[in-house]
Every structure is written in C-alpha cells, then in structure tokens.
Amino acid sequence: MMIKTLLFGAGASAKAFMSNCAEEREFVGIVDNDKNKDGQVLDGVVICGPEKLTEFTYDEIVITTQWASEVKTQLIDSLGIAPEKICIPPKSKLKKQTPPFYNEVTRAFGRKIICELSAIAIERNVPLVLDFGTLLGVIRERDIIAWDDDIDMSVPEGFFDLTIDVIERFISQDNSGVSWQVEKTLDKSGRGMGIVLLFVDPENSLSDFKTTFSIREFKEGKSIHLPSLGMWFSPEEHFRHAETINWYGNSIQIPAKAKDYLAFLYGDDWHTPKKNITFSDYANTQAVEFSEFLDAGLHVDKDTQ
Template identity: 30%
Template structure:
C-alpha cells in the first residue's frame, strides 16, 4: 500500500542505491520519472527504464514530489532546498515502505504473527541458554512495554546488543539458526552485515517458499550498539540511531510472552527519548522521527550463514 499523497504524482526518488531500487520494484504502481543520486558513476544509467540523473537536473525536470529514499534525509533535504526545491515537495516514505513486506502489516496477519511470537520465544530461550544479553529495541520494545504484544502495524522485530556482547552472539549464530522455527512453506535466511572488518548487524528474514503464500514476509534485526561520545550508536551502512549511553551501561529486563527479555536500562526513559509520547499509538512514522545522526557511508558486505 502506498501513501495517498503519492498516488497519481510524478515522483523522483533521491538515491539510486539498494533501498530505493527495492522500493521501486516492490511498488510498481509508483510513477517514478527519475532517480537522482550524488554518485556520478550512476548518472546516465537506468533502473529498469527510469534514468538516474544528477541532482542539478531537478531544476529542469517535471515532477511533483522528491521522495528521499536513503537514510541521509537531513543533508539531502538541505541540498534539495539549495537547488530550489520547495519544502512542500520534499517527502520521506513511511518506514514500512522500506521493509521487505511491500507495505503490508505482518503482525496483523494471524499466521505471520504466530510465527513471530514463536521466534521471540526462541530468541529469549537462546539468550538465556548462552548468557547473551539480547535486548528488545525500538518498536518491539515499545509493543512489549505498552501493549504486552507486537504492534499490529509494525513491520519487523528489533533486537540490539552492546558491542562487548556481539562477538559471543556471532560465535553462536549457527546455534540460533538451528533453534529458530522453520515452518512449512517458509524460507529462512540469516545474513551477516559487515563493514570495515566489523560485523555491524545480523538480519534474519522469513519469506514464502516458491509457490507458497503462508506468511507476510518480515525481518528480525540484531543491531550492534557501540558507545561513542556519550551516545549509544548503532553501526551500519546508513545513518546511526542514537540514544544516551546511560541506557546501555547496564541491561534491564521485562517479562513478555511469559519469557524474560533483556532491555535497555530504564526502558521507560529510553522509550521517551526515542518516541517522545510513546504511550500514544502512531502509525506511518518516517525515519525523520527517530533520533539519528548522519555518518560516513560504509560499504557493507552481506554474507549468508
């Protein structure tokens, strides 16, 4: 499902990288007239039949909206405004458009939610068995604290681990893959993300097997958090999510789904930092609504386990 504001509009996707290309392929109903990108090596190439142009070409291009399809939304917004693009024509897509499920809501689909709850239980048991402090994070933590459940409109499951715990977690990835449920009709992939010789995250993906339609695809992310300059910073290819380091000096806990899960310390204070009024449910949030910092782009390799 695409936002109503995008329907019938001529769109420029700013960013011609992996995320933008996936969004373009997943939402063929989008009327994309061009990709704009700062990488000169991409200028003059095509995504399907859509050209990739330099940002300066926007001065002469006919379009209605520029959709920022990368995480560097703040600097790109400033760049677009310097090119004369009106703020009203610069938009960010809802976060769920960037997920693997084509904007569908996996946890509003009963069979998918049942699988996701089983996954959560397996991770809790794995965490306890190997003494690895795997913390609930972001929307998964919010749902556990506020609703005692997964949020129906969330699109993934979020975990994080502090830097010192990550090597032990990586050493047991094969054990985790064995422990995770593997229902009939579904494929499971585990991918290790690495940049500059540092494993920055692990993504577990559930998809439908060929010829099956059992679930709405979804991902489980295990982010690496590093303390830098008084902040807990997620590591990865894109801009970093940040939070005060005080929430990650120690690990809290919560009982969720009848299991014990680790959390950031002072989970309520952490949620207030990330979401502000976290007690009021909100849908269709964008990355601009999260506390983030733009960092240097790191080329990321992806290795299947």
C-alpha cells in the same frame, strides 16, 4: 491528474513507493548520491546523480531514503529546491502495503523467534535486547505491533561473534520447517556492524520479515547504532546493562530504563500509536553524511542454513 514525481533514493524503499503510489504518480526519474548507481534502471526508471536534477520537470521530489533529514537539507541548501517541492512520505508508503504481522500466524512466529533467541542469549550471558519498534510494541502493547515490518534487537560491541553463536544455536534447534539465511554486515576492516536473520517458508503460510541484530558502540557517553553509523543513538546508560521482563511466559531482555529510552527515541508521546511515522519523526538523530557510508565500506556476507 498524475503527480510528476522525482524520487531521491534508489533503494528498496523507492521500489515500494512506486508500487504503492503507481495510480496517482508519474515517476520521471530517480536521484541518488551513490555514483555507482548512476545510469542503472529501477522498475523502468533511470537513476542519476543530483547534478542532473535540473534536467527534470516534476511537481514533487519525494525522499525515499532513511537519510531524509540530510537529503532535505542537501536539496534546499545545496541544490536550491523550494521546501514546498519536497515531500517526506510516511514509512508505510515505503514498505509493502500489507505488513507481515497483520497475519496472525506470522505474528505468532515472530513471538517464537523473540522468545527462543532471548532464552539462548540469557543462558549464554549475551545482553541481546529488543530495540526500536519491537521494543515499543512489547512495552506499550505487550505484543508485536501489527503494522511493524521486522523484529529489531541490539547488542553491545564485543558480542558480535557470541550473537552469531546464539543465532546458530536457535537455527539448529528450530523445528518450524523454514530455511534460514544469516547476513553479516561488516565494514571495510571486517568489523561486525550488524546481522540480519531471514527465512523462506516452503509452505507459504508465513509473510516475509527479517530479524535484525544491531551492534552498538559506546562512545562519548552515547550508545551508537553502528549499522546507521550513529544516525540513531541514545545515552549509553540504556545499553550498558540489560533488564529482564516476563513476556508470554518467557524471559526477554530490554534496555535499561526502557521507557526513558523510548521517550528519547520517539518523543514524549511514544505511548500514542502512530501508523504513519516518517524518518523525520524520530526525536533524536544525528547527521551522517552519505560519504561516511561510502568510506565505511559496509558490505554483506551471506550464509544460508
């Protein structure tokens, strides 16, 4: 029997979840806090605001947004939904089913990106460090995690333009044959919040993935991850200074006291591989209201190389 499912969150994760679970679930609707999406259709399913939630008949509400904890609280406290009706799926269900780095050619290409970007950053004194799952893989397994789906890097605020320069230098000397696109995430005042590096492989031998560069702001003893407006954060000591390690014969930069940082981010069992991590599994996150994202006016500028 198909599970009647109402999704909360109308982004790429919802699209992936519907594709991954089409054989077991019937999708009756999608709820999203963004009023601009009201009335739109995603893969044949209508999007509406949370005020219309009571109009649906469903077995489960599945949260398909990175603000899983905040949405769960909203559903229970503001909308009166029983906790047993709410499901936070593993992140693997919110992505394409075959992660890119299971493809060994793609994994090798990811290593090349990390090593070459790191070399340029070190040469130019830019403290560009590995972060999140990429850091976890390099520290725990000495490699990119096979089931990861992107490369994560971070740099302190004040190095946004210099990081753009590093990326442009990397692109100019790349001989892989792919075409590149740089996306800059800015707030409404034009402040740089993050950068995404994408590629298109004309030979179709590489699986798609992105390389993200998150800007981190130091505030009240914390290192604030600006693309999430601080939902992810850490003690600032980890990003005030970068440490350098040898990886595949190359120097790369990582946060100071990287193992302590990983414990803060993922919990004391960070060294235990977990394929099915959910957004609620992070050891330390801060609540950020969706209205704060709307007020920040985050937008993307694209530049194809």
